[in-house]
Amino acid sequence: MSRKLKVLQLQGRYNVNASDLAEQIIKGLPADRFEVVTAFLRGAPGEGEPHSVASRSVYFDFPQSQLKGLRLKAMHRLYQFCREEGFDVVIAHRFKSMNMLMLLNRWLKIPLCIGVQHGIGDFDRAYRRFESRLLLTDNWRVVGVSRAVHEYLLGCGGGFTPRNSLKINNAIDIQRAERLLLSREQAREALALETGAFVFGTIGRLVPVKGQIYMVEAFATLKDRYPNAQLAIIGEGRSRADLQAAINRLQLAGRVHLLGARNDALQYVRAFDVFVMPSLSEGLPLAMLEAMAGHLTVIGSDIDSLKPLLEDSGGYIFPVKNVTALAEQMVRVLELSAEELTAKGNTAYEYLCRAHSIDDYRQNYRQLIEQALNPEPANHG
Template sequence: MSRHFRVLQLQPDYNVKDYDCADLAEQIIKALPTDRYEVTATFLRGRPGPTEPVSRAAKSAYFELSNSALKGLRLRAMWQLYKFCRREKFDVVICNRFKPVNMMLQLNRWLKIPLCIGISHGFGEYDRLYRRKQVQCWLDEHWHFIGVSPAVTQYLLNLKCGFTYQNTHTIKNAIDIKQSVGLQHSRKRARELLGINPTVRLIGALGRLVPVKGHTYLVQAFAALKDQYPTAQLAIIGTGREKSHLITQIQDLGLAGRVQLLGFKENALQYVQAFNIWAIPSLSEGSCLALLEGMSGRLPVIASSVPAMLPLIQSAGGLAVNPANVSELTMALDAYLALSDEALARKGEQAYRCLQAQHDIMVFRKEYLELIDSKLAQACGKYV
């Protein structure tokens, strides 16, 4: 009879949502059968308020560390995490993003947890020489790594600091399509909730208002077409430090009333169908969940041709543009805005079929379970 294996899923911040269709940490928990695995979800920063959701894991733990405690040597944070892991005697630890990976790489020299998995969500985490040296020093047979797209996996392999074809794998980000579609309001209702004119052609974008998301180039491209398509509008869901810059840009380009910054929206996925066209003008992405969310709403997509997104854009029949290239972005917007509603809808259906074929959540769960089952069996010298 198989035993229960104890799993720690370690995340930097509390970020559990009411709906987990795009919460991949929660989807990993769903992948692990409760008759074999007991998962503890642990968050280094933050904790839920009285009315906020908690993880579906069997247990949750909140370290409530300050930002300063997670900088530099992080000695107090490391000691707390070490004591916690030593007490709980985990068989598996799943580390989301760089900081948890880095901490557990150090600590597992003493803890000797049989299977450690580090998930990389983007590029640049190991660009600094000292970080690559740390990996070379601390990485051992207990560790396996996952890139959330083939491009992220290749980034890790190219570093040549211990990431190999034997210990580094790709499990592509996915979305629970059925749950996602069920959350979405109709176009009419979504526009009512957002305060958008029901008759306009609406270009949509979703993401933090930070330079790497490239929203400034999207605004410039739209400005070049504002007279050619007087019934078109642009709306961006998200907030961030670029907001004041974008407001000034909108005013300077004469786009007041044509471009709306909608701010942060809880469960923004519910508004996807408000849009006619979905645009992701990012300068860099690891694996863009916002792109998948737009495709779940059956929207035609325009996105930057960064390595993590280019194969998906091409498969979805979307339009790929070079990052920060306003001219190409303008031409892509023009190509879609010139289409009839019926032709746009067909493009959106093509994107949705691609999502079903390549980013199904059941495949995501199956691949995580198979990886953990097989590597834990090897690590423990027996079958799970």
């Protein structure tokens, strides 16, 4: 029996939860063929917090200061660790982890390195593109987590090509999501939302980049024409005071609800009639996919990472930050019949199953590893 392939999954910060896609990659690597070690550059689980499903977890717990600039101490420790372990494969998530491995692998010579890029913009700086072109060797594969991220990589000038780069869509465990989802009545009762209201909803941190302020301002322009409409926002963050001030200024008390952070917020999506994502920047937002699991009609901004997803799922699109255009799309949805709204939600769900299945996601990473390490011989017949 051949030995197991030894895989390191390297992440910037500790973050393990039920929908964590790094954990889903591990679940796609059979334990009889792969030994997976998960390592986090920063952070560690507190009491009661989950651990990775990997066979072993390593918490470097570097202070933030050691991960800036030349990062010599952190680089040296990571080099020693990788050299001692003798990994066959490293999967590095996000720019910092990927960049550190690109530098170190000039000496480590790990047979296969996979960089997972979750967002757009990491290679906008000229020196990063130059460094990437210099360090991308034949044993590197770089994954974009959506069509938009993959197209960004190919076009950014960082040395990413169709040969060394590919798209593996972020995904969710649709069956798990459906098991968690509360019914419309249960979700509305839990959130104290009116049973008969038409609810626009969103889930996300309350931070400026999520664009919730534009959603509130758009809702204010239509609230008088549609007295049955309400807006619900699940999440917490530093923008709460600004959002509350806008609610007061626009006289939206009782119509716009800041519901705070909720554990497993996914379970509440059926409380909404429509899911809105007014973000200014995203990688591939799992909250949008979770809304599709609830058969919701979706509206989103036209940022590069959202537009293809909305186009392919039959969603509604508006120019980012454009309050008037967002309000127009919200009105379009309000004017749909119940049957049309249901059909739109079903179209989104069908797209989700077709393009973002967790089984396909796991299989794609496993095949990437197997094919890169054992390429099929050329057919000269």
